[in-house]
Amino acid sequence: EIVLTQSPGTLSLSPGERAALSCRASQSLSSSYLAWYQQKPGQTPRILIYGVSNRATGIPDRFSGSGSGTNFTLTISRLEPEDFAVYFCQQYGNSPYTFGQGTKLEIK
Amino acid sequence: QVQLVQSGAEVNKPGASVKVSCKASGYTFTRYVIHWVRQAPGQRLEWMGSINADNGNTRYSQKFQGRVTITRDTSASAAYMELSSLRSEDTAVYYCARDGFRGSGWPYWGQGTLVTVSS
Numbered sequence: 001e002i003v004l005t006q007s008p009g010t011l012s013l014s015p016g017e018r019a020a021l022s023c024r025a026s027q028s029l030s031s032s033y034l035a036w037y038q039q040k041p042g043q044t045p046r047i048l049i050y051g052v053s054n055r056a057t058g059i060p061d062r063f064s065g066s067g068s069g070t071n072f073t074l075t076i077s078r079l080e081p082e083d084f085a086v087y088f089c090q091q092y093g094n095s096p097y098t099f100g101q102g103t104k105l106e107i108k
Numbered sequence: 109q110v111q112l113v114q115s116g117a118e119v120n121k122p123g124a125s126v127k128v129s130c131k132a133s134g135y136t137f138t139r140y141v142i143h144w145v146r147q148a149p150g151q152r153l154e155w156m157g158s159i160n161a162d163n164g165n166t167r168y169s170q171k172f173q174g175r176v177t178i179t180r181d182t183s184a185s186a187a188y189m190e191l192s193s194l195r196s197e198d199t200a201v202y203y204c205a206r207d208g209f210r211g212s213g214w215p216y217w218g219q220g221t222l223v224t225v226s227s
Contacts, residue, residue: 035213044203044220045153050213057215088153092213096169097143099153 002026002091006100012108019076021103023089028069033093036065036074039102040085048087049074081107110134112204112218119224125192128221130204137185138162141207143214144178144189148200156202159187194225 003026013019023034034052037045047056049065052072062077076083084107089100115129130142143158157168159178166178172191180187187204202223206216 031211033211033213044217045205047208047213047215050208050215051211054212056213090153090213095167096171097155099145099155101152 001096002029002094002098004089004091004098004100006087006089006103008103009101010104010106012106013079014108015079015081017079019074019079019083019105021074021076021087021105023067023072023074023100025070025072025091029072029091029093031093032068033091034065034067034072035090035092036063037088037090038083038085039088045088076105079105110206110216112206112216114202114204114218114221117222117224119226120194121227122195122225124194124225125190126194126223127188127190128202128204128223129186129188130218131184131186132206133185137180138182142178142180142187143205143207144176144187145203145205146200147203147220148197151200156189156191161187191223194223196225199223199225 005024007022032052036049039045048063053065064075066073086102086104088102111133113131120126138161144156147153156172157178159166177190201220203220204218205214208215
């Protein structure tokens, strides 16, 4: 099973700042099937990025994904108030499909 | 538009079974895989298993093997997840999610079903 470890657990930033969230895999994701999701309290996960770096439909271009092998990053270039939420990474190329434990992005 | 609508919240006793439904609309049901994922309080999302809606082939997480059964009814465009021998640790929100097109992640999710296991 591929274990995904996200860091930091909590990130405190102000609107307008840049956020970088990390996701590390226990083994290389050869298929590049790595996604990022946003989840707000009481809501379902919303996909932001798939295939490491592809923005999902309707996702603003301030969200970007990068990385390869075992290290991946979600970057939010300029934080908007609606971006404060929990973010999960997911690998969906190898069963069992797994998720990271999440990074909470909170307003400083 | 694609929609996945799940059945309502459930309260079950330890040892019982629960069956959650996921009704799909807005696309051809048999063209995609449906996954089941759960989120226990304070825990990460956890994949339980999936079903190919076309041929009915299933794949399960080893953690739930023997306790979970995923089925589908193509005439109803619905998938089902049954979890047996419930215990308190199974208290969670259960989601169905649909594959995207050609490796585009899981862009569509049901609204979630809260399953509470309590005596």
